[in-house]
Amino acid sequence: MTNRWGKSMLVFLGVLGATYVEAQTPRTLEVYGEGQIEVVPDMAHVQVGVTTVGEHVEKASAENARAVEAVLSAVEATGVERTDMATSNFSIGMERNYREEKDRAVYRVNNMVDITVHDLSIIGQVLGAAMSGGANEVRGLRLEVAQKRAAMVRARALAAEDARQKAEHLASLHGVEIGPVLSITEGGGGGPAPLLKTMAMDARSVPISAGSQRLSATIRVVYQLK
Secondary structure, eight states: OHHHHHHHHHHHHHHHHHHHHHHHSOOEEEEEEEEEEEEOOOEEEEEEEEEEEESSHHHHHHHHHHHHHHHHHHHHTTTOOGGGEEEEEEEEEEEEETTSSSOEEEEEEEEEEEEEESOGGGHHHHHHHHHHHTOOEEEEEEEEOTTHHHHHHHHHHHHHHHHHHHHHHHHHHTTOOEEEEEEEEEOSOOOOEEEEEEOOOOTTSOOOEEEEEEEEEEEEEEEEEO
16 A cells, blocks of 8 residues: 555656646747848959069069069059058979970069959959059959948848747747747858949950849847747
């Protein structure tokens, strides 16, 4: 009799404990919100460079230095400040041509310069001037938004509103209401997706495709249900 009573009490306590835990666990609703905003690039970064080849390293280096200075002067004439031009790479390498009867060594000198253009309307003129000035390499043109942080703030605000609207709609469909926010997590994203347009340039410049970029923000929100 005592054993039966003890087992019955254990079962009763187990059911009571499970009911208590269930009562203490809040009902939640998890949603994801997304916000997108379209911005117009207003600056650009590009690398231009000069490569010269010669049998004498001193001559090849001097020729390269003159050519790079001509490129910088040509770019400066378009309105770009010298402070927005910086050497990003300088190298000298020796090469041998084993196909010729005489084994001759030649030297290859390369000088790459990073250029920041704050006025996007002249980027084509800058590239045209660089090549006319003697640049024989152009790499890595990137169009960017100077005030990207402010744009992402607006995108997050849209994502938060999207998450709340989704949560309210889902809750109403099930006859409940959303309560306080339990957690917020920001997801990946934010990378610009370019929407390209061709910029009008004069005949002496390089045609560049530019336009708007779409920045996105994603957040995960967990609401407590009332």
